Amino acid sequence: MNRSFIKVMICSFFLIAFSCREKQDEKHDSPIENAKWWKEAIVYQIYPRSFKDSDGDGVGDLQGIIQELDYIKSLGVTAIWLNPIYTSPNADNGYDVSDYRDIMKEFGTMADFDSLLAGMHQRDIKLVMDIVVNHSSDEHEWFKQSRSSRDNPYRDYYHWWPAEKGEPPYRYSLFDAKGDAWQYDSITDAYYLHYFAKKQPDLNWSNPKVRQEVYDIMKFWADKGVDGFRLDAFQFAAKNTTYPKFPDGFESDFIQYYAMQDGLHGYLKEMNEEVFSQYDVMSVAEGAGRNFEDAHKLVDQNRNELNMAYAFEGVDIPKYEGYDLKTMKDVFTKWDKEFAEDGWLSIFLANHDQARMVSRWGNDSDEFRSASTKLLNTFILSMRGTPYCYYGDELGMTNIDFDSISQYQDxxxxxxxxxxxxxxxxxxxxxxxxxxxSRDNGRTPMQWNNSEHAGFTNGKPWLPVNDNYVDINVEDENADQNSVLNHFREMTRLRKQNPVLVYGVYELVAPEHPDIYAYTRILDDKMALILLNFSEETSEIKLKDEWDNHSILINNYSDVEFFENSVKMRPYQAIIFNIER
Incomplete structure (x- = not known):
């Protein structure tokens, strides 16, 4: 290879890189006041282990995602939230990071990442990275140094309690079989703190050196062109490790005693100044604190902390025993009302920490799975807030049925x-x-076609593929005009073409209706009416006289049955009307 060719290739690379960054730095052009690209984004969450395996080892990887970028583009989504891809021993599937500046070997290389990012930006898709800095892996070099001796320079990167002081004040661990968040370590005769698994020691955010390390890591990825950061478990980053005793039963109210402790807002303001304000990046933290006041302090515009809240009260509604539609209406309505004037919300019904959306919120029977999934996707993509859509929910993937604990990986x-x-x-x-x-329900491999292992891998998948892949898969749904997949595409198109579905004022209609969730979205002279029948029975709702002049924007059935001034809705029917005003 001659030197001239090498020089041309290098110049081409930098031109492409500059072009990508230039696109990201463009001002967001919209007539809407306070419009932002991240408000208009439609986020598609990918759990990389489970999306597509390119090399036959049974684990999804970056090259697998690259192979399917055209499919992702076809969905109409505008951003990808990628779960952690950093080097990790995988005690918690990548949420235990041992090197924040390298790629897990199972997933590929940094060159693969660069190719993925370039391919996304060429398709006008942005990338949001998961940043896991409430804790690291116990195999991270920081922790190896920290546990090596009490006078090591990295000692204060973590929370330690010397054994000679007696047992530390009890703290609860979410992932520990014994429930104790203090782990004894014989090397220095001391305990270290871990709110999650014992292989996930908590970082000491009160140490400014730790904070600077994290900001430098975020700048490393932002300089590569990453478009946003999701801060995993960050509401727990500020710790109270010395208060001698929490009230009995505090474990059941983990958020109340562990979230939003003193110092957290200072850390976020510093992070914003050091990182977010220096790049055109989106920022969102897992969780929204203990109450509305906490959430506002995180995301109100004048706070200079984060862009949007990712609150769990809504997604936590469905239980094993089921859920009440009125509760769903009340929760989503009160959150919207609270942030109608300031701040911004995320809208989601599923993620990697939840079971499958249609199995929790809808009806995953053969008769109603398709209709109820379309209804749920209609809800997510017609609410005010940035929608987060989880991989496979565009198909209507369901829970998997495990027989014994030996089948679980989580x-x-x-x-x-x-x-x-x-x-x-x-x-x-x-x-x-x-x-x-179980979270494993939401982590089964993506169902691409009806070949062995659903086209996810040529090897043995790390987690079993759901047996219903023969009926629920991309290839078959692509070919079916009335599929869940093609309805999802219609919904993303509709949202992007109608700013009223992004910025319009939300108002609940018929709040006491036992089966139908109805609401309007209004922006200037535009109005949309959304009707969602969350029942397996036919149900009826009256229309107001001023809604007479209407047209159908989308409907998950082939027709709509009107009866005098009412709409008679079929099981799990979802309709969006355009109302002429």
Missing amino acids: IAAINGYQKAVSEGEDMELFMKKLNFG
Whole structure:
């Protein structure tokens, strides 16, 4: 290869890189006051282990995502939230990071990442990275140094309690089989803190050196062209490790005693000044604190902290016993009302920490799965806030039915099982609830076609593929005009073409209706009416006289049945009307 050719290739590379960054730095052009690209984004969350395996090792990887970028583009989404891809021993599937500036070997290389990012930007798709800095892996070099001696320069990168002071004040661990967040370490005769698994020691954010390390990591990725950051478990980053005793039963209200502790807002303001304000990046933290006041302090515009809240009250509604539609209306309505004037919300019904959307919120029977999934996607994509759509929910993927604990991979499920056994719980009931709500339900491999392993891999998949892949898969749904997949595409198109569905004022209609969730979205002279029948029975709702002049924007059935001044809605029917004003 001659030097002239090499020089041309290098110049081409930098021109492409500059072009990508230039696109990101363009001002957002919109007639809407306070319009932002991240408000108008439609985010598609990818769990990389489970999306597409390119090399036959049974684990999804970056090259697999690259292979399917055209498919992702076809969905109409505008951003990808990618779960952690950093080097990790995988105690918690990548949420235990041992090197924040390198790629997990199972997922590929940094060159693969660069190709992925370039391919996304060429298709006008932005990338939001997961940043896991409440804790690291115990195999991170910082922790190896920290535990090596009490006078090591990295000692204060983590929370330590010397054994000679006696047992530390009890703290609860979400992922520990014994429930104790302090782990004894014999090397220095001390305990270290871990709110999650014992292989996930918590970082000491009160140490300015830790904070600067994190900001430098974020700048490393922002300089590569990453468009946003999702801060995992960050509401717990500020710690109270010395208060001697929390009230009995505090474990059941983990957020109240662990979230939003003193110092957190200072950390976020500093992070904003150091990173967010220097790049055109989106920022969102997992969780929104203990109450509305906490959430506003995180995301109100004048706070200079984060862009949007990612609140869990809504997604936590469905239980093993089911849920009440009125509760769903009340929760989503009060959150919208609270942020109608300032701040911004995320809208989602599923993610990597939840079971499958249609199995929790809808009806995953053969008869109603398609209609109810379309209804749920209509809800997500017609509400005010940035919608987050989880991979596979555009197909209507469902929960998988595991027979025994040996089939589970999730550390929370395995340790939760051990804890339940030790405490003498009703294990038959425990397993039924686990089967309904386990995170592994939402992590089964993407169903691409009806070939072996659903086209996800040529090897043995790291987690079993759901048996219903023969009926629920991309290839078959692509070819079916009335599929869940093609309805999803119509909804993303509709949202992008109608700013009223992004910025319009939300107003609940018929709040006491037992089956139908109805609301309007109004922006200037535009009005949309959304009707969603969350029932497997036909249900009826009256239309107001001023809605007479209407047209149908989208409908998950082939027709709409009107009766005098009412709409008679079929099971799980979802309709959006354009109302002429």
